[in-house]
Each structure stands twice: as structure tokens, then as C-alpha cells.
Amino acid sequence: MTQPAPRPVLDVRGFRKTYGAKVAANGYSLEVDSGQILGLVGPNGAGKTTLISSVVGIQGFDGGSIAVCGHDVASDPVAAKAGLAFVPDTPSVYGFMTGMGYLDYVCDVFGVPAPERAGRIGGLADRLAMADALGSKASSYSHGMQQKLVLMGAFVHRPALLVLDEPFVGLDPVATRTLRAMLREHADGGGAVLFSSHVLEVVERLCDTVAIVRGGAVRAQGPIEAVMGDETLEDVFMDVMADGAGEGR
Numbered sequence: 001m002t003q004p005a006p007r008p009v010l011d012v013r014g015f016r017k018t019y020g021a022k023v024a025a026n027g028y029s030l031e032v033d034s035g036q037i038l039g040l041v042g043p044n045g046a047g048k049t050t051l052i053s054s055v056v057g058i059q060g061f062d063g064g065s066i067a068v069c070g071h072d073v074a075s076d077p078v079a080a081k082a083g084l085a086f087v088p089d090t091p092s093v094y095g096f097m098t099g100m101g102y103l104d105y106v107c108d109v110f111g112v113p114a115p116e117r118a119g120r121i122g123g124l125a126d127r128l129a130m131a132d133a134l135g136s137k138a139s140s141y142s143h144g145m146q147q148k149l150v151l152m153g154a155f156v157h158r159p160a161l162l163v164l165d166e167p168f169v170g171l172d173p174v175a176t177r178t179l180r181a182m183l184r185e186h187a188d189g190g191g192a193v194l195f196s197s198h199v200l201e202v203v204e205r206l207c208d209t210v211a212i213v214r215g216g217a218v219r220a221q222g223p224i225e226a227v228m229g230d231e232t233l234e235d236v237f238m239d240v241m242a243d244g245a246g247e248g249r
């Protein structure tokens with residue numbers, strides 16, 4: 001990133017989303033500052049993808065506001081999207097494009113200067129063991145390779161905010177370790193990260209802050225040490241699940 005991002009990089013206030021009678025987000029707030037990684041955890045159907053979909057602008061919402069780098073996603077969506085990259089839970093790439101063609105396309109969309117592209121792409125390809133694959137069509141890639149390509153596309157334009165839905169699913173152990181390091185470096189370089197995961201050990205190791213959602217509500221959030229106290233994140237998660245068991249998820 002060339003300029004320090006405004007604080008907070010992601011500002012979610014009073015976020016409310018319903019699907020018919022189903023309340024998938026009940027009006028909660030959360031923030032991610034520059035330098036921070038926020039882990040979003042919760043059981044299946046808790047509302048994690050709902051939040052992420054609204055943050056990245058692929059789904060509207062019913063109440064509250066979301067701003068990325070100070071740009072409101074509803075009233076200024078292009079500016080908000082220019083500041084973020086999104087990695088969905090299922091990689092979706094154009095199979096007819098080569099990996100290099102896809103990355104070049106992403107660089108075009110986000111205005112990555114041409115002289116910088118080869119260096120950035122080469123560096124990411126080396127780290128994620130994708131150098132030999134970029135000349136092949138994405139349709140020939142395995143699931144994990146497609147995931148790596150989408151990750152490369154997210155990192156290549158150096159967004160202020162990285163939003164990732166279950167980013168570790170499908171990655172091999174080496175790539176998992178590499179991605180953890182890349183997310184940490186992104187934050188340490190002044191970026192912000194929001195990601196969802198069911199792998200609590202990864203969240204515990206990697207994140208600065210955590211939000212535990214259940215039934216469309218944030219049940220616990222804050223600095224990860226404060227949320228965990230003397231327990232593991234798994235213990236706290238189980239406490240949250242047990243508390244109010246029988247409520248809708």
C-alpha cells in the first residue's frame with residue numbers, strides 16, 4: 001500500500017440483513033483497523049457469509065452502514081470496491097483464461113502499473129508454487145490451484161482490505177502456512193484483513209481480533225487475548241454455543 005489507510009479500514013455499524021423472516025444479521029457493529037486481522041467464526045448458518053457478501057458489495061442489506069476506507073459501500077460502491085479484494089469460499093475463475101491472463105485482467109481492473117506486474121506476479125507465483133502453471137488454462141487447474149490463483153489475484157493489487165471466506169479450505173499444508181504468513185505481512189504492512197474460518201486454531205494463531213457470531217448476532221468480539229481470557233478459542237466458542245442453546249442458528 002502506498003498511503004496509510006484511514007481508520008478503521010472496515011467500519012460496520014448496525015448491520016442488519018434479513019432473508020424474508022430470517023434475521024441473518026441483527027444490527028451489530030464491528031471494525032477492522034489498519035494492521036489488524038479480524039477472524040470471523042461461528043457455526044454453520046451463523047451469518048458469516050452474509051456479512052462478507054455485504055461488505056464486498058455483492059449483496060445489499062436492510063439496515064446500518066458499511067464503509068471501506070471511508071467509502072460507503074451502498075452510496076459509493078465503486079470507491080469502496082477499489083479498496084478491497086474478495087476471495088470467496090469457492091474459487092471462481094474463467095476457465096478459458098490462462099492463470100497469467102486472469103492476473104493481467106485483475107491488474108487492468110485495479111490499475112496495477114504495467115512495469116510492476118511481472119515482479120508482483122512472479123513473487124506471488126513463487127511463494128504459492130504456481131509459476132509453472134500460469135501459462136495453462138485455469139480450467140486445467142485443481143481446486144487448490146484455482147484457490148491459489150484467486151488468492152494471487154487478491155494480493156496482486158495490494159488492497160487496503162482483504163476479505164476472505166474460508167480461505168484455507170482446499171490448500172495444502174505448505175500453502176496454508178504461506179497464506180498465513182502473507183496475511184500477517186499484509187497487516188503488518190498497514191493493510192487490514194477480515195476472514196471467516198471454522199479452523200479455530202488458525203484464528204487463534206493468526207488474528208488480532210475475533211468476532212464470534214451465532215444466529216445473526218455477534219456473541220463475543222474484541223482483541224483475541226481478551227476474548228479468550230485463560231481459555232482456548234475453542235473453549236470460548238463452545239461456551240458461546242452452549243449459551244442459549246435452542247435459539248435459532
Ligand SMILES: Nc1ncnc2c1ncn2[C@@H]1O[C@H](COP(=O)(O)OP(=O)(O)OP(=O)(O)O)[C@@H](O)[C@H]1O
Pocket residue numbers: 019022024042043044045046047048049050051249
Ligand atoms: N439467499 C438466501 N436466502 C435465504 N436465506 C439465506 C440466504 N443466504 C443465507 N441464508 C440464511 O441466512 C443464515 C446465515 O447464512 P450464512 O450463509 O451467512 O451463514 P454462514 O455463517 O456463512 O454459514 P456456513 O458456516 O455454513 O458457511 C442462514 O440461516 C441461511 O440459511
